[in-house]
Amino acid sequence: MADNQLPTTTDPKQDRTQLRPGEVFWRDHQQWLQERGYMLRPRYRPGWVASWKDKDPMYWNYEDSKWLKADHVIDATRISDGELVVLKRVSHAEHPYEKEISLFFSQEPIASHPHNHCVPIYDVLDLPEDDDYFILVMPLLREYDNPRIKSIGEAVEFFRQLFEGLQFMHHCCVAHRDCMNLNIMMDPKPLFPQMFHPRDDRRTLDFKGTAKYYTRTARPTKYFFIDFGLSRKYHPGDMPPVEPVIFGGDKTVPEFTEPYDPVNPFPTDIYYVGNLIREDFLQKTTGLEFMGPLVADMVQDDPSERPNIDEVIRRFEQIRRSLSWWTLRSRIVENDEARGDRVARAVHHFIRTLVHVVRFRNPVPTP
Known part of the structure; x- marks a missing residue:
């Protein structure tokens, strides 16, 4: 699903109780990501209702009021051990070498070389509905x-x-x-x-x-x-x-x-x-x-x-x-x-x- 196909839910400048267009992608893939071992925050789970809605105007005190900094990157928790990770959605057409080079530095014997300072890749998830996009799983830095x-x-x-x-x-x-x-x-x-x-x-x-x-x-x-x-x-x-x-x-x-x-x-x-x-x-x-x-x-x-x-x-x-x-x-x-x-x-x-x-x-x- 390309970015320009994501549905618009609300004007993002007006209402934090609604998802922004770029966030909808992650909500729609939450169950799929959970099945693969990664849990998103409550904001991106189906049926989410803002925790401060109708009870507190100071939305900034609630973690589920926080939008993503970039639509193609989101934080998650690795279910197996509770480690915080980052999921990055990448288009192979736009960045044809990113997967290859990222994995090159994340595979042995290069991965454990003491001079290697390239971010490790924990996992690569291929989107089921779009052959062009994949998701890189990395540590939270x-x-x-x-x-x-x-x-x-x-x-x-x-x-x-x-x-x-x-x-x-x-x-x-x-x-x-x-x-x-x-x-x-x-x-x-x-x-x-x-x-x-x-x-x-x-x-x-x-x-x-x-x-x-x-x-x-x-x-x-x-x-x-x-x-x-x-x-x-x-x-x-x-x-x-x-x-x-x-x-x-x-x-x-x-x-x-x-x-x-x-x-x-x-x-x-x-x-x-x-x-x-x-x-x-x-x-x-x-x-x-x-x-x-x-x-x-x-x-x-x-x-x-x-x-x-x-x-x-x-x-x-x-x-x-x-x-x-x-x-x-x-x-x-x-x-x-x-x-x-x-x-x-x-x-x-x-x-x-x-x-x-x-x-x-x-x-x-x-x-």
């Missing part, structure tokens, strides 16, 4: 910077995993082609042992409280690349490839300006990752200036002038070895912090760091 990375050592570990994961993909002859910040996520289970509500990550699973979490230094976590809809896998004999430009999410990529000449997509991946660090860290915070020269080379306008991922890692390791214990323990300062907040956060960070030191926690928290 969280935005890589939510909660924010607090210390320089935590940021250094994030960069290390980011480079390591990209190197692993490139050594497998896979170019991600859209590795912007929204497609880098983290495993939330170490930081959130009680997890959080999939549609409001500030709240607990029962929607009755605030989700509590640990720092990355206390509970090291792993970061993942997601979304291989634009990715390509090449034969080793075809390296380096030259292909038409594919436009990903980061519109600042120099290759995305006219003329759109065919390019090698691997240097574009280098730009994506370098620009992530530039925009999300160097331009917004103080304390990570040591990454500046490497990032500047990664985001050069001329793709041929950018270092390849092996060179990036070689230079990054030199940087990492040069950082002192105290530097790695230091706080990352947000540039837009108010003066009062800066003092309070500095005191809080100092106390938290003392706890980490007393408990012999590594300033670079490797999982």
Whole structure:
């Protein structure tokens, strides 16, 4: 069933007691998904009636008032063990390589390789009524910077995993082609042992409280690349490839300006990752200036002038070895912090760091 065939139930801006058009697909497939081992939230079960209807105007306090962020992605619970998962509906016609590449990184021996940072695929469900669509089942992840990375050592570990994961993909002859910040996520289970509500990550699973979490230094976590809809896998004999430009999410990529000449997509991946660090860290915070020269080379306008991922890692390791214990323990300062907040956060960070030191926690928290 294609998206444009989904029936419209109501104006989504007016009434949360009714499903939006994109949600109807999931309700209509709820029983089928349950039979395959995945339970959707009450909102998407047949016969659902809004729990707040006719009794409480503050609908935002009820978990079944939450719409989907994207019509093609929904959270679910794996019935066999209660794990929270994500179901992603994909069109093979639109993304002909996504299943192949996703499964490539999810099958042994590649799946368990310590340098593999590609999101694992638990299951693939083929829709019975439409040969074009299938559903990928993945773990529930969280935005890589939510909660924010607090210390320089935590940021250094994030960069290390980011480079390591990209190197692993490139050594497998896979170019991600859209590795912007929204497609880098983290495993939330170490930081959130009680997890959080999939549609409001500030709240607990029962929607009755605030989700509590640990720092990355206390509970090291792993970061993942997601979304291989634009990715390509090449034969080793075809390296380096030259292909038409594919436009990903980061519109600042120099290759995305006219003329759109065919390019090698691997240097574009280098730009994506370098620009992530530039925009999300160097331009917004103080304390990570040591990454500046490497990032500047990664985001050069001329793709041929950018270092390849092996060179990036070689230079990054030199940087990492040069950082002192105290530097790695230091706080990352947000540039837009108010003066009062800066003092309070500095005191809080100092106390938290003392706890980490007393408990012999590594300033670079490797999982």
